[in-house]
Amino acid sequence: MALSLSSPCGCPSDEEEEMAVFESTAAEHGGLARPGLPEISVISPGLDTRPSITGPKVAVKPQSCDEGAAERVKVFLRIRPLTDTERSRGEEQGCVAIQDEETLLLKAPNDSQNMRAAERGITPSIHKFSFTKIFGPETAQQQFYESTMKAMINDVLRGENRLLYTYGVTNSGKTYTIQGSGREAGLLPRALVSLFRKLQGRLYGGMNLKPVLYQDVRQLSASEVKAEEIRRNSLLKEDGNSRCTGTTTIWDSGIGGLSATTTFGTQLEDTDSVCLEPDSLSHSGGEDLEEGVQFSIWVSFYEIYNEFLYDLLDASPSQQPRKRVTLRLSDDKQGNPYVKDLTWIQIRSAEEAWRILRVGRRNQSFASTHLNQNSSRSHSIFSLRVLHVHPGANSGQAMHISELTVCDLAGSERCKDQRNGERMKEANNINTSLLTLGRCIAALRHNQSNKSRPPQVVPFRDSKLTRVLQGFFCGRGTSTMVVNINPCASIYDETLQALKFSAIATQLVHGPSTKTRVAYILSLLRDPTGNGNDSTVMEEEEDESDVDDGDITMLDTKALLQAIDVLKREVQRQREEKEVLEANVREQVVSEMMEVISRMQDGFSETLDAERALIEERYEDKINSLQKHLKKFYTQELKERDQEIEALSAALEEKKKANEAAPMTVPPGDSEGPRRSQRVSTQNELGRLRAELDQCRAELCTKTQEVTKLKMQLEVPGSAGTLTSAADRKLEEGQRNLRQLRLNLQRLGLDLQSGERACCRNTGGERLRHALTAADETLAKQGQILMELQNDLMLVKADLRRKAQTLAQTQSLPPQLPPSGFAVPSMPGSCKKRGCGAGAPSDPENRPPQKRQFFQSLFPSRTPTRKYNTRTAEDANLTPSSRILRSRQPSPPPSPVVTPRNLRGKY
């Protein structure tokens, strides 16, 4: 698994530093993931904690080479356990894994946005984070307190300012961590108990010293003290009243510390019933406290709700609900922000502190959201100020003031998940202030790591939250962050964003006091070039003349005008810087978009290719099946044709044999003349039909070749659609031709059959005439083929007419006619064929009796007076059909005149 780049020396360059911040904060601060991301992103607190390319990350304890001994901001991670309901919902998918005490692995579940982005190659699916310490779900409250907050109490009592704030997605356990639930007291009650145990016997008895402004102390007059006393008592009474009206209230601040069990009919029920086990707090005395100093403890509690500040300890004597008064934020002379008119209550025990806290919690904004039944809709800030009072000093003079602030931030959440308009507005405000906090931390980090460059303006003023916490980030105290996460898979993406945010905080160091705005302006006046390279000098100067430097009213008009000029230049410079930055960002956006588009293009063309291949495959299958069917069909057709042809050939052959055998069996005689001539004529006809059959065969062969050619064309791949349609057309044409051929063949077959029938019946004149008439009709139907026959027929008819006329003329001249044996020369051929010629056998024995009778009855008056044993030239020119027709013509009757009409009537 590849890891992100590392610097082997452990001291990264400015660019690398920026990159680390960019990588860890890109998503929530509008940054961009860079192309070519590794599979795993590594986000670690140490500037010198660098992942190795070849091996696993080696976490090195923070030791910056250029930051000396500056202490790093502590960021603790706490993972809350899954509830039974969450388990049953299948939220446990192992997306949060503790690698060691400092390293956490986040693996994107399948249905997360992060996984979808990872699948597109935009971001890694596994993230590695490092923290000061990681606490798993099994961590007890006491253990967590000891590792995180216990030391802070000592620091505060030593006079230092400390901030602890929780950060995380909604329902991740922030309130549980700060306040606790049920018997599991959180950090704050434990800290209060611990503090007062340390201060046993060291509390300042008076109430005349009160914290004011940012960190000032004011001596109160007697009447003011009285007013303070009344306010304090009323608050404690309020808590008492609440307890009395509740069903069960037990408050015990006995030896074991603080314990309370309260059951209210409100949503605060759980959090109000916090208790500490007697043995959970080890005794820790105040041995290390400054000798002789007494301590006065004051607390305040307020919330930032929808960017408005509300005092949670603003006791209402009437107990009637009234419109809440918003508080204002002001700056003191040094430009330090403070909450104006905030209620500060002096407390003398942990019990009192806790009771005050409970009163405040009752005023706090909670609501039920889809993720948390009792969700904090505001950032709540509980502050505890410790006045270090020197007994030797003038009455009421505080030697020093220190502060412990515990901030329970509202959980970040997706606005779109909120269905209620009010909840959505709250979520929006929460997210905006958290975003500003992130931007402040990022700017601070940038300024710390890029000292050679002009400092960025830290946008503390952009939200109320960052303004009130500003001092802790600017050197007037230190901050500790507790990141709470919920290991549910369904909120993985939000958890990832929260961790990325916290990753920047892990890179912060507790620097010396940074400049306030006034101080910043003054520094610019001292160094009009605005290089900002005077941090060390400024810090030293600030220490010496803090008050003087902060008073901008000391400057005269000229200096102020000069300051304005310098500021204008600074604004111009920063604007240019931003423009360059924007151009870079745009460039990166464009290049990344281009990459995404090209990836999409690749994807589309791949899909297109696959589709094309699929369609081609389908069409090839279709063509193959079409070819198969056509092949089958034509094979069948050819087979049938072959069979028909074979049958016809066999019939022809048989007929041929029969015809060849006929002259040998039939003895020559007078009556055989016409039969033979008819047979010859029929044979000729058959010969002609055979020739036609051969021609048809040849045609069939050609068609078969065409079909084969078509088949071959069908087998040629490519341009399937056109080829198929062309093949279809050709095949249809071929089929039509074949059908035509089949018809022709059938006709020919019929002709042959009728010819054969005629041949068989050539002994019966009438039947022969009928057969020939039928053949004639059949032949007449063959338009083109019989055209010639028709012509011939016309010729023959013309000839007959002529002969009939000649005959008529001859009969009208009796003396010129031969006496006997001379027949009318009407149709020599036909006479010859029908046995009327001189060469015809006259012996009645040689003729078949029935046939001779038939001929005699047919031609009763004819005598073979004239021989037609030789063919005339006219005969030689006759076509077979003409000859058949002539043979069909009977001998002229003995009537004196034979007209063509009469002859035609015979037919």
Ligand SMILES: Nc1ncnc2c1ncn2[C@@H]1O[C@H](COP(=O)(O)OP(=O)(O)OP(=O)(O)O)[C@@H](O)[C@H]1O
């Ligand atoms: N470490 C823990 N052990 C047991 N239960 C816990 C733990 N952390 C949180 N819970 C439980 O999880 C639920 C949500 O916790 P909590 O209300 O503290 O979340 P939150 O982060 O403050 O939410 P929001 O931001 O919405 O106020 C509570 O029921 C709480 O008791």
